[in-house]
Amino acid sequence: MDVGATGYVLLGILKWGPRTGYEIKQLVDRSTRFFWAASYGQIYPELKRLERQGLVSSESEPRGGRNRNVYTLTRKGRDELRAWMQRPPQIFETRNEALLKLFLAAGERPDEVWRHLAEMGRHAEELAARLREIEGEIAAEGRDPQLCLRYGIEMNEWIAKWCERAADDLDPETERTAATAPRRG
Amino acid sequence: MDVGATGYVLLGILKWGPRTGYEIKQLVDRSTRFFWAASYGQIYPELKRLERQGLVSSESEPRGGRNRNVYTLTRKGRDELRAWMQRPPQIFETRNEALLKLFLAAGERPDEVWRHLAEMGRHAEELAARLREIEGEIAAEGRDPQLCLRYGIEMNEWIAKWCERAADDLDPETERTAATAPRRG
DNA sequence: ATCCACATGTAAGGCGTTACATGATTGG
DNA sequence: CCAATCATGTAACGCCTTACATGTGGAT
Numbered sequence: 001m002d003v004g005a006t007g008y009v010l011l012g013i014l015k016w017g018p019r020t021g022y023e024i025k026q027l028v029d030r031s032t033r034f035f036w037a038a039s040y041g042q043i044y045p046e047l048k049r050l051e052r053q054g055l056v057s058s059e060s061e062p063r064g065g066r067n068r069n070v071y072t073l074t075r076k077g078r079d080e081l082r083a084w085m086q087r088p089p090q091i092f093e094t095r096n097e098a099l100l101k102l103f104l105a106a107g108e109r110p111d112e113v114w115r116h117l118a119e120m121g122r123h124a125e126e127l128a129a130r131l132r133e134i135e136g137e138i139a140a141e142g143r144d145p146q147l148c149l150r151y152g153i154e155m156n157e158w159i160a161k162w163c164e165r166a167a168d169d170l171d172p173e174t175e176r177t178a179a180t181a182p183r184r185g
Numbered sequence: 186m187d188v189g190a191t192g193y194v195l196l197g198i199l200k201w202g203p204r205t206g207y208e209i210k211q212l213v214d215r216s217t218r219f220f221w222a223a224s225y226g227q228i229y230p231e232l233k234r235l236e237r238q239g240l241v242s243s244e245s246e247p248r249g250g251r252n253r254n255v256y257t258l259t260r261k262g263r264d265e266l267r268a269w270m271q272r273p274p275q276i277f278e279t280r281n282e283a284l285l286k287l288f289l290a291a292g293e294r295p296d297e298v299w300r301h302l303a304e305m306g307r308h309a310e311e312l313a314a315r316l317r318e319i320e321g322e323i324a325a326e327g328r329d330p331q332l333c334l335r336y337g338i339e340m341n342e343w344i345a346k347w348c349e350r351a352a353d354d355l356d357p358e359t360e361r362t363a364a365t366a367p368r369r370g
Numbered sequence: 371a372t373c374c375a376c377a378t379g380t381a382a383g384g385c386g387t388t389a390c391a392t393g394a395t396t397g398g
Numbered sequence: 399c400c401a402a403t404c405a406t407g408t409a410a411c412g413c414c415t416t417a418c419a420t421g422t423g424g425a426t
Contacts, residue, residue: 004412004413005280005282006414009289012288012289021378022377022378032288035281037278039416041414044379045379045380063376063377063422064422065422067377068376069378085290088304089283089285089301091280093279093280094278094279095190095220095277096277097221097274097277098274099221099333100194100217100220100221101274103197103332104193104194104200106333123277144292148288148291151284154347155347205406207404207406226386226389226409227386230408248394248404251394
């Protein structure tokens with residue numbers, strides 16, 4: 001059968017009800033995107049693959065003169081999804097360029113370390129803000145609060161605070177120098 | 186010039202001194218691996234690419250009858266690395282299957298949510314333990330404490346605690362049921 | 371008219387892993 | 399002698415993104 005993890009994202013979303021590829025993409029972008037992204041270039045071919053495997057079925061439901069392919073989770077797809085949910089998670093991958101830069105700067109030039117910490121903290125704060133925004137929208141729509149969204153918010157707030165703390169813990173003299181004359185070190 | 190971010194990992198490590206591909210791989214596995222992994226299948230070809238671009242130079246330094254190619258960062262490579270360090274980080278990617286499963290289970294079956302939280306917490310704890318081990322080894326070798334290692338440790342400890350807290354916050358009755366009879370829900 | 375949202379798709383290419391292939395050296 | 403470690407590499411393949419290509423419908 002051999003469904004990649006991104007296929008399961010689609011099956012999982014289709015469990016909530018029939019959707020078009022376009023709608024799935026929108027949902028992904030406000031939810032799993034932060035721990036499992038998916039582009040159109042993946043979603044449309046993957047839906048076809050899932051259909052060939054009998055895990056979803058599609059129906060053409062044009063809206064006006066505009067074609068739409070609405071996908072529905074089949075019984076077989078539901079079983080496959082359930083089986084996958086029982087299996088222990090395998091994939092934990094991270095590529096974090098800020099952390100990489102921080103690592104390579106560490107022990108070299110305290111002013112650069114300070115700069116990377118600031119950058120990383122800023123990024124985490126922005127992401128937390130973006131997620132809080134989504135949380136607000138969900139609340140406004142009267143839908144249930146989302147556990148993973150909370151996780152994303154609190155985690156990024158934690159990261160921002162960690163960066164602040166780490167910057168404060170740098171040799172205070174260095175820090176002052178860096179803040180005053182970032183070029184010299 | 187067009188060096189991928191993984192190329193910069195190599196340049197950054199070579200800034201510490203000349204190394205073979207094999208040694209670089211070992212270093213990566215105890216350091217950047219947790220936020221930027223690299224396999225032999227990437228390292229060896231990438232080193233050759235960097236050499237073609239004049240960013241590193243190599244010398245054959247056999248040890249016994251065993252061939253070894255030792256790479257050194259060139260002046261040009263140092264400049265390229267410095268320029269990259271100045272640029273704002275772009276890549277922040279995560280694929281977290283545990284979080285995906287938690288997300289898809291949320292609001293469906295509290296017992297499954299509980300199970301995924303436990304799994305996720307366990308994974309974070311294991312990773313934190315592994316990182317503390319590395320930290321201990323570094324301390325034993327008398328080397329400086331590593332900022333990013335601290336980050337990894339504290340972050341994973343935070344995640345483990347978050348999972349515990351989230352599990353505790355689940356409807357207490359559900360939780361007790363789940364703990365007693367995980368199959369029924 | 372023009373722009374945005376809706377809607378579907380493909381092609382090229384980048385990035386990365388896994389598996390394979392090879393062989394020397396060292397320690398038990 | 400055997401296993402582990404040192405050491406280098408390639409080939410096949412999977413996964414994913416970006417860019418391109420196309421077109422409708424509604425709002426301004």
